[in-house]
Amino acid sequence: MALLPNLPDVLIIQPPPAFISFESDFTQKFNILRAWESPLPLDQFLTTHAQSVHALLCRAETPINADVLRLLPALKIVVSASTGADQVDKAECRRRGIAVTNAGNAYAEDVADIAVGLFIDVFRKISAADWYVRKGLWSSSGDYPLGSKIGGKRVGVVGLGSIGYEVAKRLEAFGCKISYNSRSERLSLSYTFYSNVSELAADSDALVICCGLTDQTRHMINKEVLSALGKDGVVVNIGRGAIIDEKELVKCLVNGEIRGAGLDVYENEPHIPKELVAMDNVVLSPHKAVYTVESVKKGGEVMIANLEAFFSNKPLVTPVIYG
Numbered sequence: 168m169a170l171l172p173n174l175p176d177v178l179i180i181q182p183p184p185a186f187i188s189f190e191s192d193f194t195q196k197f198n199i200l201r202a203w204e205s206p207l208p209l210d211q212f213l214t215t216h217a218q219s220v221h222a223l224l225c226r227a228e229t230p231i232n233a234d235v236l237r238l239l240p241a242l243k244i245v246v247s248a249s250t251g252a253d254q255v256d257k258a259e260c261r262r263r264g265i266a267v268t269n270a271g272n273a274y275a276e277d278v279a280d281i282a283v284g285l286f287i288d289v290f291r292k293i294s295a296a297d298w299y300v301r302k303g304l305w306s307s308s309g310d311y312p313l314g315s316k317i318g319g320k321r322v323g324v325v326g327l328g329s330i331g332y333e334v335a336k337r338l339e340a341f342g343c344k345i346s347y348n349s350r351s352e353r354l355s356l357s358y359t360f361y362s363n364v365s366e367l368a369a370d371s372d373a374l375v376i377c378c379g380l381t382d383q384t385r386h387m388i389n390k391e392v393l394s395a396l397g398k399d400g401v402v403v404n405i406g407r408g409a410i411i412d413e414k415e416l417v418k419c420l421v422n423g424e425i426r427g428a429g430l431d432v433y434e435n436e437p438h439i440p441k442e443l444v445a446m447d448n449v450v451l452s453p454h455k456a457v458y459t460v461e462s463v464k465k466g467g468e469v470m471i472a473n474l475e476a477f478f479s480n481k482p483l484v485t486p487v488i489y490g
């Protein structure tokens with residue numbers, strides 16, 4: 168494809184999901200270098216464009232690790248399409264003075280809606296009831312087992328950032344009692360703060376994982392936390408799969424040591440442990456909680472705003488690292 172001379176280059180390594188209308192929105196403003204369309208192997212493609220690429224746009228599934236960064240010596244900004252920018256080697260970006268931006272709050276309300284949906288689904292057995300009806304068990308097996316009331320549930324929100332706060336507001340309206348664990352206490356809010364996630368779990372009927380994946384949060388929801396949550400407890404995860412020790416989660420579910428789980432994210436996506444797929448007290452979603460027609464549009468606007476700010480030397484809109 169002929170390069171447009173007057174538009175700044177923006178590199179994309181993996182194709183954006185088909186539902187992102189990135190063609191006209193992005194291509195009017197930037198010259199998109201599409202690594203995935205090139206016949207060259209990735210490292211050769213990157214080497215070819217090494218001197219012209221100052222900006223890279225990436226999605227959550229594209230690791231921007233030290234090997235990729237090394238091939239891009241002129242890189243000055245990584246624009247992540249996702250809220251969590253854990254796919255980017257931030258330490259290396261800091262060292263090189265490369266700015267990193269994320270999607271800011273673009274998806275917060277929509278992902279919170281799904282967290283609440285998963286929460287209600289597990290306690291009230293909506294998906295399980297759907298299976299039951301579709302399998303024709305209603306007429307043959309009699310009454311369906313009772314679910315458990317939403318109002319009055321003690322909810323431990325893990326990570327009270329913009330997503331966690333939207334989850335808390337929604338579940339408060341259902342009559343739930345909200346507590347949370349976060350990097351720091353939010354003194355302006357009346358929710359009870361727990362600095363220790365096991366103590367939060369011990370005082371909760373459900374944990375809703377809303378934090379980002381960092382060295383500190385990797386496998387933070389481990390055997391000890393799940394045991395503290397107990398056999399009536401539910402885990403909802405819309406953060407990142409690796410925040411939970413998935414092997415331990417599977418064991419706890421198989422052994423009936425927790426009640427159930429609602430999961431949008433997994434440790435080794437798109438692979439899901441077969442035990443999870445077989446259990447009707449587990450509700451599964453394919454890492455799509457953030458996406459709605461509206462949030463995708465908003466996310467695109469945030470990415471474009473960050474790129475425009477970068478190319479016109481203005482302050483970035485949603486910086487994670489200033490560069």
Ligand SMILES: O=CC(=O)O
Pocket residue numbers: 227248249250251252270274457
């Ligand atoms: O998982 C999606 C995101 O972080 O936006």
